Each structure stands twice: as structure tokens, then as C-alpha cells.
Amino acid sequence: MSDGGGFTSMAGAKAEGDAPEIGVGMLGYAFMGKAHSNGLKKLPYMMYPPAAIPKLVAVAGRNEEAVKEAAKRYGYSGYYTDWRQMLENDEIQVFDNGGPNNIHAEPCIVAAEAGKHVFCEKPLGRTAEESKAMLDAVQKAGVKHMVAHNYRFVPAIVQAKKLIESGALGRIFHFRAVYLQEWIIDPNFPKIWRLDKSLAGSGALGDLGSHIVDLARFLVGEPSKIMGMTKTFIEERPLEDGSGTGKIDVDDAFTALMEFENGAMGTLEASRFAQGRKNHEVLEINGENGSIKFNLERMNELEVFWAGEEPNTTQGFHNVMVSEPHHPYWENWWPQGHIIGWEHTFVHEFDHFFRCIVNDEEVAPWGADFVDGYKTAVVCDAISESAESGKIVDIKYDL
Ligand SMILES: NC(=O)c1ccc[n+]([C@@H]2O[C@H](COP(=O)([O-])OP(=O)(O)OC[C@H]3O[C@@H](n4cnc5c(N)ncnc54)[C@H](O)[C@@H]3O)[C@@H](O)[C@H]2O)c1
Numbered sequence: 001m002s003d004g005g006g007f008t009s010m011a012g013a014k015a016e017g018d019a020p021e022i023g024v025g026m027l028g029y030a031f032m033g034k035a036h037s038n039g040l041k042k043l044p045y046m047m048y049p050p051a052a053i054p055k056l057v058a059v060a061g062r063n064e065e066a067v068k069e070a071a072k073r074y075g076y077s078g079y080y081t082d083w084r085q086m087l088e089n090d091e092i093q094v095f096d097n098g099g100p101n102n103i104h105a106e107p108c109i110v111a112a113e114a115g116k117h118v119f120c121e122k123p124l125g126r127t128a129e130e131s132k133a134m135l136d137a138v139q140k141a142g143v144k145h146m147v148a149h150n151y152r153f154v155p156a157i158v159q160a161k162k163l164i165e166s167g168a169l170g171r172i173f174h175f176r177a178v179y180l181q182e183w184i185i186d187p188n189f190p191k192i193w194r195l196d197k198s199l200a201g202s203g204a205l206g207d208l209g210s211h212i213v214d215l216a217r218f219l220v221g222e223p224s225k226i227m228g229m230t231k232t233f234i235e236e237r238p239l240e241d242g243s244g245t246g247k248i249d250v251d252d253a254f255t256a257l258m259e260f261e262n263g264a265m266g267t268l269e270a271s272r273f274a275q276g277r278k279n280h281e282v283l284e285i286n287g288e289n290g291s292i293k294f295n296l297e298r299m300n301e302l303e304v305f306w307a308g309e310e311p312n313t314t315q316g317f318h319n320v321m322v323s324e325p326h327h328p329y330w331e332n333w334w335p336q337g338h339i340i341g342w343e344h345t346f347v348h349e350f351d352h353f354f355r356c357i358v359n360d361e362e363v364a365p366w367g368a369d370f371v372d373g374y375k376t377a378v379v380c381d382a383i384s385e386s387a388e389s390g391k392i393v394d395i396k397y398d399l
Pocket residue numbers: 027028029030031032033060061062083098099100101103121122123148149150207
């Protein structure tokens with residue numbers, strides 16, 4: 001039943017006093033730089049009243065002309081061609097790392113040592129070991145830390161977690177997740193950083209797999225053991241500078257079987273070789289009282305099935321539009337059915353991070369903190385280890 005459709009929820013909220021400004025320094029200005037800047041700029045007027053107003057102090061990159069243009073485009077007051085210099089700027093309280101995986105660890109550690117709160121893109125580090133060093137640094141510095149697992153901030157996913165936590169599904173039997181894309185099937189597609197182990201750490205596993213491992217942990221709980229298989233379909237690709245070809249040392253796809261500490265079973269699959277699949281992140285959870293299905297490409301919807309529903313003549317999976325005022329985050333957006341998109345997950349995750357900073361609250365369990373980033377890296381490393389050894393690997397965290 002509708003409760004007004006949200007038309008009354010969009011006005012009237014008043015900010016008590018002025019929200020503090022928090023200076024942000026961003027590393028990287030391409031895909032994630034754009035998504036993060038967009039999220040930061042929307043936050044103060046959409047998540048109203050905001051806990052804080054992000055002030056875009058500076059952006060860092062290597063190419064002066066390009067980083068200067070990015071600062072102009074996204075509204076950063078300044079720019080740096082050296083991230084170390086940026087981290088010396090006292091106006092910056094939050095370091096936002098939107099760089100490739102090889103420049104996650106060092107800048108995040110330096111930022112933490114400089115007393116900045118750290119927000120880092122996923123996967124946290126290239127390995128569990130690197131991720132642990134990052135976790136140790138932020139904990140030692142006592143700063144807030146968050147990994148950009150933005151799918152935790154899709155309203156339908158938050159709703160799914162609330163349903164599971166309320167016990168509505170009963171005991172969970174299965175977690176099933178696929179994350180499928182198609183963009184590197186062409187053998188002439190060059191060896192970009194995402195296809196280079198020294199820069200990315202792994203392929204589909206760290207890139208897409210880290211998201212579904214995080215969601216498995218977020219929604220169902222800790223995995224206890226895992227078995228994985230990885231595959232590289234195209235083993236040599238042209239180099240980006242046209243100087244020849246290079247060996248591919250990351251996985252193009254992986255599959256994994258897992259067991260959770262609570263006895264549930266899980267399967268995970270990710271690939272960049274799934275023809276026709278654009279950004280196909282699909283989850284299904286089966287419990288004793290019902291099931292939930294989520295598809296990122298239909299992210300405003302949640303499919304649910306309830307056992308024993310009457311009348312049984314119409315029993316089946318229902319498609320729920322997660323866009324009512326009583327749904328997570330919806331009071332910040334539009335009337336019912338006026339859907340939101342992928343980019344809005346970044347508004348939600350930054351809002352969460354700034355609220356945690358201002359109110360001195362924990363980023364977990366709703367947001368992924370560096371503990372979560374480290375644990376996800378342990379699970380991803382275990383999948384690689386199992387793929388090499390052919391054996392089941394126990395998940396053990398060194399905390
Ligand atoms: N949360 C998500 O949904 C999501 C989606 C895509 C990417 N990511 C993650 O975001 C990160 C960045 O990915 P992307 O897609 O934006 O990559 P990208 O290649 O589009 O952008 C990388 C940026 O980093 C800059 N850069 C590269 N090396 C640098 C260096 N040594 N010093 C300074 N700047 C440097 C590049 O110039 C560019 O601006 C990755 O860790 C990736 O896994 C997350």
C-alpha cells in the first residue's frame with residue numbers, strides 16, 4: 001500500500017545551524033573521479049540537511065593540463081601533479097582515493113599519517129597483505145576509513161539487508177551472485193592497468209569479485225571456506241603505447257563455491273567475457289521463508305517470494321519498486337516510481353562517511369570500512385590460492 005507517494009517528503013526539512021565544511025582532496029579524475037565529484041556535489045542539497053558540506057579543495061593527477069582541466073570541470077579550487085604535495089594541504093580533511101589499485105596503499109597510508117580521514121576505492125589493496133598495512137595505518141592514526149563499496153548504498157540492497165536482519169527470510173540457505181561484463185572480449189583491446197597484475201593485483205576477481213564478496217559478507221555473514229577457479233581467455237594483448245604485445249597475468253573470469261559460518265552455501269562468478277552483459281550484477285538469496293533477487297541493471301526493484309503466501313493461485317516472485325517514502329534513502333529523492341540511478345549510490349556513501357566523521361560514529365556495519373576491505377581481500381586471495389592449488393581454502397583473518 002502506498003503511503004502518500006513521497007510528495008510530502010520532499011520539503012520542510014530544516015537544517016539546525018550550519019553544517020561544517022569538510023575539505024576534500026581527490027586522487028584521480030577519470031571514471032571514479034567523475035562519479036565521486038558528482039556525488040560530493042549533490043550531497044549538500046539532496047541529503048538535506050547535510051551533516052557536512054564537502055568542499056572540493058584539490059584534485060591530483062600526473063598530467064598538468066589534464067588535471068587542471070579536471071579541477072575546472074568538477075569545481076575543485078586547486079590541483080596538484082604530485083599527490084604528496086596535495087596531502088600537505090591543511091585545508092584537506094578527507095583524502096578520496098579514486099586512483100588505480102597500485103596507488104591505493106601508499107597515498108592512503110600517507111594521508112592517514114597526516115591525520116586525514118581516508119575514503120578509498122575498491123579493492124582496498126592489491127592483496128590482503130597490502131590491505132592489512134592500510135588498515136593498520138588508519139587504525140594507528142585514529143582517522144575514519146571507508147572503502148567505496150557503493151552497492152551497499154543501493155536502496156534495494158539496504159532493504160534486502162533489513163529484511164534478512166529482521167528474520168523475515170528465516171534461516172538462509174543460499175547466496176548466489178554473478179557480476180558479468182563484456183568489455184574486453186576483443187583480443188585487440190589493449191593491456192590497460194586493469195589487465196596488469198603489478199598494477200591491478202588481479203582481474204575480474206579484484207574488480208568485480210570484490211563487490212560480490214563484500215555483498216555476500218554484508219548480507220549473509222562471514223565465509224568460512226572457499227574453492228575457486230580462475231581463467232585467462234586471452235593471454236597476450238597489444239600494449240597501450242603500441243610498442244608490441246604483453247602477457248596477461250590476471251584472470252579474465254572466476255567462479256567460486258563457498259560456505260558461510262552460519263551454514264549457508266554460496267556461489268560467486270564474475271567475468272568480463274560475458275557477451276551481452278553490460279553491468280550485470282545479480283544476487284539471489286534463498287531462505288526458509290522466502291527468497292530475494294536483485295539485479296543492478298534494474299536497481300530500483302527487488303524481487304521477493306514469500307512461502308505460504310495466500311491466495312496460492314497468485315503466489316510467486318513479486319516485483320517490488322523500492323521507491324516509497326518508507327524505503328531506504330527515498331525521502332531524499334523523488335515521488336514514488338521516479339527512479340534513481342547508479343550515480344546516486346555515491347551520494348549515499350559519501351553522506352554516510354561525512355555523518356560518521358561529524359558525529360564520530362563507526363562506518364561499519366552499514367558502510368564498508370578498511371576492516372571490511374581487508375576481509376574481502378582475504379577472501380579474494382583465498383579464491384586465487386584455491387584456483388592454483390585445486391584445494392578448498394579456510395578463511396582466516398589476521399586481526
Ligand atoms: N565502486 C565502483 O563501482 C568502481 C567502478 C569503477 C572503478 N572502481 C575503482 O576505482 C579505482 C579507479 O578506477 P577508474 O575506473 O576510475 O580508473 P581510471 O583508469 O578511469 O582512472 C584512474 C585515474 O587515476 C589517475 N592515475 C593513474 N595513475 C596515477 C598515478 N601514478 N598518480 C596519480 N594519478 C594516477 C589517472 O590519470 C586517472 O585519472 C580502481 O581502484 C577501481 O577498481 C570502482
